[in-house]
Each structure stands twice: as C-alpha cells, then as structure tokens.
Amino acid sequence: MIQTRRGLLIILSSPSGAGKSTLARRLRDWDPDIEFSVSATTRAPRPGEQDGREYHFIDEASFKANVSEGGMLEHAHVFGNFYGSPLEPVRNAIDGGRDVLFDIDWQGAQQITNSALGAHTLSIFLLPPSIAELRSRLEKRAQDDADTIARRMAKSWDEISHWGAYDFVLVNDDLDATEAQLKTIVTATRLRRSQQPGLTEHVRRLQSEFEELT
Numbered sequence: 001m002i003q004t005r006r007g008l009l010i011i012l013s014s015p016s017g018a019g020k021s022t023l024a025r026r027l028r029d030w031d032p033d034i035e036f037s038v039s040a041t042t043r044a045p046r047p048g049e050q051d052g053r054e055y056h057f058i059d060e061a062s063f064k065a066n067v068s069e070g071g072m073l074e075h076a077h078v079f080g081n082f083y084g085s086p087l088e089p090v091r092n093a094i095d096g097g098r099d100v101l102f103d104i105d106w107q108g109a110q111q112i113t114n115s116a117l118g119a120h121t122l123s124i125f126l127l128p129p130s131i132a133e134l135r136s137r138l139e140k141r142a143q144d145d146a147d148t149i150a151r152r153m154a155k156s157w158d159e160i161s162h163w164g165a166y167d168f169v170l171v172n173d174d175l176d177a178t179e180a181q182l183k184t185i186v187t188a189t190r191l192r193r194s195q196q197p198g199l200t201e202h203v204r205r206l207q208s209e210f211e212e213l214t
C-alpha cells in the first residue's frame with residue numbers, strides 16, 4: 001500500500017526528577033524501534049551509567065571541538081556541565097523513517113524546534129504533581145549527593161517556567177497513567193500529515209482511479 005513513514009523527533013523535558021528517564025524507558029519498551037538519542041556530556045558518570053548507553057562521557061575540549069565542527073544538533077550548559085545531541089545518528093534515523101527520543105532540557109528543545117527538523121518534532125513537558133514530590137523522587141533515586149540534589153531543586157523552577165513552549169504537558173502523578181498518555185500522543189502525532197510523505201502519491205492515485213470512473 002502506501003508510504004514510508006517519516007521519523008519523528010520526540011523531545012521529553014522536565015525538571016530533574018519528574019520522570020523523564022523512567023518514561024523514556026517505558027516508551028522504548030513499548031516500541032523498541034524508537035531510538036534513544038545518546039547525548040554527549042562533560043559530567044561524570046553516575047553509579048550504574050555506562051559510556052555510550054546513557055551518555056557519551058567526554059571531556060570539555062572534545063565537546064567544544066565537536067560543537068565547532070557542527071557535530072551537535074543542539075547543545076546547552078546545564079548544572080555546570082555541557083550536554084549536546086550528536087547530529088549524525090539523528091539524521092540517519094530520521095532518513096530511515098525511525099523516531100528518535102530526546103531527554104533534553106528546554107534550551108535543547110528550543111534549538112531543535114527552531115531547526116530545519118522543527119516540523120518533525122513532538123515536544124512533551126512533564127510536570128511533577130508537587131514540589132515536595134519532586135524532592136522526594138530525587139532523594140529516592142539516590143544517585144546524587146545532597147549538594148547536587150539541592151542544586152537540581154534550585155534549578156527546577158527555571159525548567160518548569162518553560163512549560164508553555166511545548167506541544168503537550170503531562171502531570172506525571174500516576175506513572176501508568178502518564179505512560180498511557182504518552183503513547184497516545186506519539187501514536188496520534190505519527191499520523192500528522194507531515195509525517196506521512198507518501199500521502200500525496202496515494203491521493204493522486206485515488207484521483208486517477210476516480211477520474212477513470214467519470
């Protein structure tokens with residue numbers, strides 16, 4: 001029948017601890033064809049993080065060289081470290097009709113939305129049910145020391161203040177409910193006209209079939 005699908009750039013942002021990584025994992029368990037954009041960062045790995053899986057851990061000089069060579073789709077300075085999304089894997093996935101999932105902050109979301117790939121972007125912002133719950137999730141995650149948690153909490157309002165720039169906003173209270181909403185949004189956005197490049201040809205075919213009748 002018709003058309004190959006065009007790949008979608010799915011952006012998830014939220015204040016740290018609201019549930020991006022958890023929901024990103026669930027979305028990819030649901031559809032393993034969704035590729036995760038592995039960012040490069042100058043921050044140190046957390047316990048359990050593997051180079052090339054959660055992040056590409058690189059030093060600042062390599063990061064800056066990569067940016068100046070045009071190797072990053074977007075990049076930003078967050079919590080005192082550089083983070084960026086390598087461009088080439090994204091291009092390959094999108095050209096091959098595969099979706100790419102980004103766990104990035106508002107600065108990165110803004111850069112991608114305003115780039116040449118903006119028309120193929122779906123941006124989703126996650127809000128916590130309350131600030132007390134956000135703190136409790138950061139503490140429960142137990143991956144950061146008290147200072148880092150305090151810094152992340154202090155920055156959370158900065159991130160939340162950009163909620164209005166996203167296509168969809170979900171309050172991540174009940175995890176299963178948020179997961180279901182996320183899947184609904186992705187499923188619907190895949191059907192956007194701009195994501196179905198074969199539609200024009202299909203409609204032309206319908207037109208000639210129709211004209212043969214008349």
Ligand code: ADP
Nearest residue numbers: 016017018019020021022137141172173174175
């Ligand atoms: P982020 O990637 O946004 O920093 P995580 O996905 O690491 O956040 O989630 C932070 C912590 O909160 C994790 O321990 C995760 O299991 C937990 N969590 C995520 N979503 C929920 C939810 N809806 N209800 C309760 N706990 C949650």
Ligand code: 5GP
Nearest residue numbers: 039075076078083084085103104105107108
């Ligand atoms: P963390 O250190 O907790 O893994 O990430 C800190 C923040 O940086 C999170 O808000 C995360 O979404 C953001 N981030 C991770 N990778 C990138 C990236 O490639 N680009 C941008 N702009 N932000 C990123």
